[in-house]
Amino acid sequence: MNLKPSLFVKSTLAVAILSANHSFAADGNNFSLPSIVVTSGFRGAALQDVPTSLTVVDDQVIQERNADHLEDLITLAPNVNSSSGASHAKYFQIRGIGERSQFIGPINPSVGVIMDGIDMSNIGGAANMLDAQQVEVLRGPQGTLYGANALAGLINIRSNDPTTTTTGHIETTLGTYNTKRLSAAVGGPINDSVGYRVAFQSNKSDGFTENDHLHKDNTNNIDETLFRGKLRIEASDDLMVDLTAFYANIDNGYDAFSLDNNRTTLSDEPGHDRQETSALAAKTTWTGHDAFTLETSLSYSDSNLEYGYDEDWVYDGFHVAGYNAFDNYKRDNKTATAEVRFISAPGSELFNGSTSWATGLYYYDRSSDLARTYTYLGNDFISEFDTSRLSVYGQLESSLSENYVLTTGLRIEHSESKYSDNDGASSSSDELLVGGRVALEYLANQNTTYYGLISRGYKVGGFNADSSLPANLKEFDTEYLWNYEVGSKKSWLENSLQTQIALFFQQRDDAQIKGNRVVSNPGGGSSFFDYVDNTDEAYSYGLEAEARWKLNPTVSLFGSLGLLNTKLKDSSAAFDGRDAAQSPNYQYTIGANFNHGKGWFSGVDVEGKDIYYFSDSHDQKSEAYALLNARVGYKTKDWDLTLWGRNLTDQDTFVRGFYFGNDPRNGYAATKYTQLGAPRQIGITAKLNF
Template sequence: MECEPFEPDPDDTGVGIGKSHYFFIFPLLNRVSELFRRLVMFVKPAYFVKSAVALAVLSANYTLAAEESSVTLPTIVVTSGFRGAALQEVPTSLTVVDEQKITERNADHLEDLINLAPNVNSSSGASHAKYFQIRGIGERSQFIGPINPSVGVIMDGIDMSNIGGAATMMDAQQVEVLRGPQGTLYGANALAGLINIRSNDPTTVTSGDIEATLGTYNTRRLSAAVGGPINDSVGYRIAFESNKSDGFTENKYLNKDDTNNIDETLFRGKLRIEASDYQMIDLTAFYANIDNGYDAFSLDNSRTTSSDEPGHDRQETSAFAAKSTWTGNDDFTLETSLSYSESDLEYGYDEDWVYDGYSGGYTAFDNYIRDTKTTTAEVRLISAPGAELFDGSTTWATGVYYYNRSTDLLRVYTYDDDFTSQFDTTRISAYGQLETKLSEQYILTTGLRIEHAESEYKDNDGATSNPEELLLGGRLALEYLANKNTTLYGLISRGYKVGGFNADSSLPANLQTFDTETLWNYEIGTKGNWLNNQLQTQIALFYQQRDNAQIKGNRTITNSGGGTSFFDYVGNAENAYSYGLEAEVQWRVNSSVSLFGSLGLLDTTLEDADADFDGREAAQAPNYQYTLGANFSHGRGWFSGVDIEGKDEFYFSDSHSQQSEAYTLLNARAGYKTKDWSVTLWGKNLTDEDTYIRGYYFENEPSDAYTIKHRYTQLGAPRQIGMTAKMTF
């Protein structure tokens, strides 16, 4: 299939971007055409059979589904802004995954949902994905150096950006994924975007559920939640989950199949207090005890390992959040919030991946123990109805925000003395946003955030750093309400990420520090409701320019035992940009059939004449990814569903040229439910495709005396089949 490229008017020079680009819309449309051609050519030879099977299942289910009266899609309210707003009214590219979708995917962790959001990815190198990338921007790992996240993760008002292993779906109500910089709302921790997780709140009547899952690889998950009123003014909600699995690795040296296991216990408690007619107080307590194994790499890139010291990925987190909402003034609502989390993290692995004495190779273990404390506080004023500015045309919001994170690190490595470091960062911000109704059809949103950031770093190698800087972010969005069902918008937003210090004293002086990164995002989009709100669509085109883009590199050194060790560092690229498309659709065909799909197209480029990645795509940035699925109600309680998800190949790292492989996964589910209980039989990756969630390229083969670089990959989950039973009351 051939697609004709879009060509610009040669007399229209447009706006210079990079080395040889006209105004971004022309290369964007040209690239969209090319990426669509590649996607079609990829699917046809390699996955036509699977797609045909899925479509056959869709057709069969549609035939079996009883034709009933049409129903509308529910209104989805986005809560991550200053005010709750319907998804179709928010002028930015975002994905909302509601409780029903979380249940349909049998999602236990945030990583189980990421593929539903266009141009959003995750990387592992541990038992769970801890790092997320939006439009090709985001961290992929952490070793000795401190990091400031590019993608913010918030759960019930608690900042989880550096402790993402605890971002579980226990009793989750909704996940919101905002793409592009969120400089006004969240500042430095949301350069590339934000992931906001909300759990169920206390209810006015007693209700709850108990859920049990059994699956392959000795998977056992038990969760329960209950909530209701304590008295007329206090409500509660508590949730508990135990999640265990042997994992997908078999260690042939130790003759064990659970060295990459999952062992997680989680608890959450919530109180909602009506302190007066004007004041509501929400309290949240969260606890996670994670004791997972980490034994995922082998010399032959299989799920069969030979390590004699399997690693671990442990985390114990205690967190608390409090929010007060006061409406006792006619002009504004006063919101105050406070959160605190403390996490003990321990991440270690068998560096040589084999047992002592294997082919005369070396043996080493690398262990990182972190104690992280995060505190946030915020005071926010939001205009009340009737208190708008400029003759009643403009609503407003303003506030101040405080953020502090301190991390103590102890690294214990076989061939080095113990390494210790302390890192503390403090940010104080002031922000404001106006939403002006210019006319019946036009709404202008303007936002600005000023943030003062100060960090302090020191380690036992004698290195110190005390950067201090003033940062600026914001947004300008214009909405056009074409009619009651269709909104078009244009958006310019600016985000930032603070500079920092590389914790490696052996680096040359010019690589010891790196500068602040800024991101300009230009976006146009449309959102619509069709067919009497049975069909909802979102489409966005974007272009992003990164200034002083922070790019992680690594180098390897030979240690005294003969093996090689990694050292990560961050540097600034001369130029980086990306552009692409994001589209989503939800269609409630009738009361028995609903369809959904998403598509992300992405082109990224890094430019630095002195770097190996010059002119190349960014890491963890596939050119396309998509989902397509359907859910069916067959009557008398029977239901089923099927979906496919696919992703293009991508670079594992900016420091080498190794890539993953493109894939398409087939998932399905079927079950029976009544008002009070349900049973679901589910399967993930039913065709047992190999997927790759982390990759390295270095010398780690003792048979060639560690002189030749090889590609090493961590495989994603293979085929999984299980059953989930749930009782509600």
């Protein structure tokens, strides 16, 4: 595509300014915003009525941003960050808490990722926006709802359900870097009691790297195929059955690091980031009893993951003091969940009709088998990790008066884990964990809610797989997180403006912090060995604010702001008194959408982020940035066409950073190395609706 980005930016901004000038001259009527329903809780509830800090991204925003993966949307949520070290962001951090990578050690995630009832927390590379309806990001521990996998928060992805009438779409995207994406979805009734929805996507791109040694521009490519099928069955007047099948085949390249910290590599063995996932989920909803609704759910996923990279980043013979090494990880992950949940029906409230209730039983089982092949290992490293959890939980929502609602929740979870490897290391743990929440809402009027919240989450302890670690670092303890939060949610100007704001303080007890040892290779260069340890003290506090404002039929504004201050304290650690990794002090998004009439539309937004530490084990930082994104298009009832651009000023961003010696030209002196984020991208998307 031979577009001049500077001209594209100028023309889009000019259209936006003209539209804004016209819109403010229009009449002063206010226009109500649609209600957003949150589905992550025990009952569906309006976003403005949920007493916690959360972000909801609906299908319109997903479409506007031309989002392909969860990483394309995560910056819209205040105080939420992500890290890569692969072809996609696989690890997410909320309020400074979350994993950044995985090598030989098993991990229990701090941020849960659920897609259509399927736990994707350890296979986040497949968190795709295929036919997505809504993404919900819940900040703070979700101890009652989801337990150990949601210490820092939860990301819930929902795709479109079967519909009672036949609807669908076909969409194609062409963009720079040979980006080609084709997706399609269709759904409707099979008969009076069965509906279906199927969706498919093929996504290909050469990626942003030039390999000068191999004379290729696709060694960091994207090659993904995804499929989802859904059935909704009205088995009887009282019973609804929802079935979901999901398949992802990801065969991406991984050639992202350069000794010169640019997008030009010299590797002779470019890496890969592969994932094949098959998953099933079943949910039943039974309303045949006057006192409660009975929900059951089952899910199972089987993922084969292979992640490998050229460790020296250059070709054999690059330097007389050089070395040659390749590191490869194959994992077989299997996850199964089962849940039974009872939710009170209207009229069955407790305590003189003042208190609705929900209770349930949850089972989780995961196995992860690893085979690591590494140049400097005589034999493959083999490990097995199994964990299972059984939980019982309950929640009460009590109307104390016309204006006050008290929510109390409790979850008790029994966790068992076993680890073994062919180095002779083994470990087992057996823990009883307790989490929950207490929230008090004050309903000032129909447009204003204030709340106060105390919640407690947990993350199980574990075992470090590195056999060379000293005895005191072999195991690490369970982490608990206390979250104290106050906030308000308000609708203004006849519901044309919606705002939410939250202030929080979080105290981490026995915070799990990742460290690493850097070991010199026999042939040169260095290897990383990760481990987890507990720090003496850790806390964070900050602010999260979001707003949506429909000024009139022509102009809609939106924005978000996250302010975050974190501290880690441990007198024996390098990070003592320092901010936690992946914790920028501020994040923001501000933008506008314009409806020009007669089918024409445009939009512009800016997303920004402060500097942050890449790791808790060294002092290297990212750089602050502000990215400009824009779009302009034409839409009818049956089709639309959008010209879009991301990072239009072509700023460098960083999705991962390390500090070690890998360059023989400087004697393997420790150096900051970074994986660059996406440069400027421009594309065109066409969508046909039927």
